Amino acid sequence: MNAIPPFDADLLRRYDGPGPRYTSYPTAPQFSSAFGESDFREAAKLSNGDPIPRRLSLYVHVPFCFSPCFYCGCNRVITRDHSRADVYLTRLVREVAMVAPLFDRDRDVVQLHLGGGTPNFLNASQLGEMMESLSRHFHFSSSPKRDFSIELDPRCVGSSDIEALAFLGFNRASLGVQDFDPVVQAAVNRIQSVEETLAVIDACRKHGFRSVNVDLIYGLPAQTAAGFGRTLDTVIAARPDRLAVYSYAHLPQLFRPQKQIDASQLPDPEAKLGLLQLAIEKLSLAGYRYIGMDHFALPDDELSLAQEHDGLHRNFMGYTTHADCDLIGLGVSAISHIGDSYSQNPRDLPAWEAAIDNGRLPVWRGMMLWADDVLRADLIQQLMCRSEIDIAALEARHGIHFATYFEEDLQRLQSLAADGLVTIEATRIRATARGRLLLRIIAACFDRYLHQPRSEPARFSKMI
The missing domain is CATH 3.80.30.20 (tm_1862 like domain)
Structure with missing residues (x-):
């Protein structure tokens, strides 16, 4: 897995575009x-x-x-x-x-x-x-x-x-x-x-x-x-x-x-x-x-x-x-990841200074993660670090049936599989050697926020 991936200019050109780098999910x-x-x-x-x-x-x-x-x-x-x-x-x-x-x-x-x-x-x-x-x-x-x-x-x-x-x-x-x-x-x-x-x-x-x-x-x-x-x-x-x-x-x-x-x-x-x-x-x-x-x-x-x-x-x-x-x-703009939460300090220096001067924790924004967020974060973390998704391990940790839960995501993944970026098996999804340079594109298929408005569907429960 550690080998330098082959370079495919046509594929990189086709999938070139802005998108998350997944230093976090969400x-x-x-x-x-x-x-x-x-x-x-x-x-x-x-x-x-x-x-x-x-x-x-x-x-x-x-x-x-x-x-x-x-x-x-x-x-x-x-x-x-x-x-x-x-x-x-x-x-x-x-x-x-x-x-x-x-x-x-x-x-x-x-x-x-x-x-x-x-x-x-x-x-x-x-x-x-x-x-x-x-x-x-x-x-x-x-x-x-x-x-x-x-x-x-x-x-x-x-x-x-x-x-x-x-x-x-x-x-x-x-x-x-x-x-x-x-x-x-x-x-x-x-x-x-x-x-x-x-x-x-x-x-x-x-x-x-x-x-x-x-x-x-x-x-x-x-x-x-x-x-x-x-x-x-x-x-x-x-x-x-x-x-x-x-x-x-x-x-x-x-x-x-x-x-x-x-x-x-x-x-x-x-x-x-x-x-x-x-x-x-x-x-x-x-x-x-x-x-x-x-x-x-x-x-x-x-x-x-x-x-x-x-x-x-x-x-x-x-x-x-x-x-x-x-x-x-x-410090100013710094992000925390505590348990099932993310939070960020103010990006502008005066706002951060004002919070400190008033004796307040300088929390500007953040979120508590839903069960769906935690599941997808686990999946994307696996993909970004190991270039693969262990389906059985995810099912065991999160109590889901993978093919049913991720039915729409797997449909989005089909075009990437057709281009030779991923292989989809019963027990795992793996980025190919050619696909490793496009891990964020693969991960984006599982990003709920990219594909539907933010909401709280009934199947999602808060992790608190």
């Missing part, structure tokens, strides 16, 4: 403002009451960036005023102090991820203050297998910063690269040298980081096969443990920075597919395994091993090895 557009602070507290209480409470995963969002990257669709604030980090951190510490007591102290934190924005906008002292607050209010696991990761902008981090991060307990790093081609970098306003990037990778290894991930993007303005090929060769030579190769989606109506991009410089669909094919071929020859969606890893990386042993999980942080955790999101 996806975030289904969240409602009717879900509020009291619902979050109830979800936390219920999760504590499980016979064996799940361990905890923390996500902390740091929104600040020193300069805008025009391709970016993340929730971030552009500023060079470093004092804003202190103000943000003060409120973040207050949020931690409000949220942590809702969860029993004996629930170990086995995963921590800092995302953004640019988390290393916070200096070593500020990061130390944040980690002290988190470790004081939550119980950090002492296991050597715990994952404490941070996203880094190589343009504003040095070897001494990496040493400080290691001292604070971080053992994984993710570096944004996108493309080393100077013409592409100028077009997206991200000038970043090969030398400074490789220096950060070397520093991570020197100071004992267990894993380094590199992010690339294909489909950027002025991008060519020759230039992107050189970027791939440079990155592969550095041998990061993991890579994410994302498709650029040009949506200037949604993301204002993208209005700075000259759309006439974007590669056409054929050229963009060629860039993806190039990435797949080069990574395959270099020995990387395809994990799913846009993610690749070396055979001995923990993602690869987790996939082999059915321990892979997909959530808002992407693919992870910690499937048995409740996820607590902290």
Whole structure:
């Protein structure tokens, strides 16, 4: 299952289009403002009451960036005023102090991820203050297998910063690269040298980081096969443990920075597919395994091993090895997944600040899952992580007859089976080698919200 999937340009072209990436099910557009602070507290209480409470995963969002990257669709604030980090951190510490007591102290934190924005906008002292607050209010696991990761902008981090991060307990790093081609970098306003990037990778290894991930993007303005090929060769030579190769989606109506991009410089669909094919071929020859969606890893990386042993999980942080955790999101826009609930903090900074200042949990929207949601989330999680659906296991866990319950979904799946993307058997549905690059298309066949208005049919019952 870990082999790099074959590239079929015709199929990819036919199924190219917008759609969910299924870092959750239901996806975030289904969240409602009717879900509020009291619902979050109830979800936390219920999760504590499980016979064996799940361990905890923390996500902390740091929104600040020193300069805008025009391709970016993340929730971030552009500023060079470093004092804003202190103000943000003060409120973040207050949020931690409000949220942590809702969860029993004996629930170990086995995963921590800092995302953004640019988390290393916070200096070593500020990061130390944040980690002290988190470790004081939550119980950090002492296991050597715990994952404490941070996203880094190589343009504003040095070897001494990496040493400080290691001292604070971080053992994984993710570096944004996108493309080393100077013409592409100028077009997206991200000038970043090969030398400074490789220096950060070397520093991570020197100071004992267990894993380094590199992010690339294909489909950027002025991008060519020759230039992107050189970027791939440079990155592969550095041998990061993991890579994410994302498709650029040009949506200037949604993301204002993208209005700075000259759309006439974007590669056409054929050229963009060629860039993806190039990435797949080069990574395959270099020995990387395809994990799913846009993610690749070396055979001995923990993602690869987790996939082999059915321990892979997909959530808002992407693919992870910690499937048995409740996820607590902290900071502006952060998303939590507690028991059978999702919740999200306000996406705009003033609203998040106002909630903290008024002593309220900053819950903007969310949802409690229905039995149907839980069932479909289980199915889609299997598909995204294992490239197959174990029909018998789903029937046993959820008390359904699969063929009857999913009659309409299976009808939608027939055209994909005819195109050779899936095989449908009595006991399992499996993505073919050709279908693994289109897992989200297969999963969409089982997404109730894509195919009918939101409702509460009689056969659905709430999970509370």
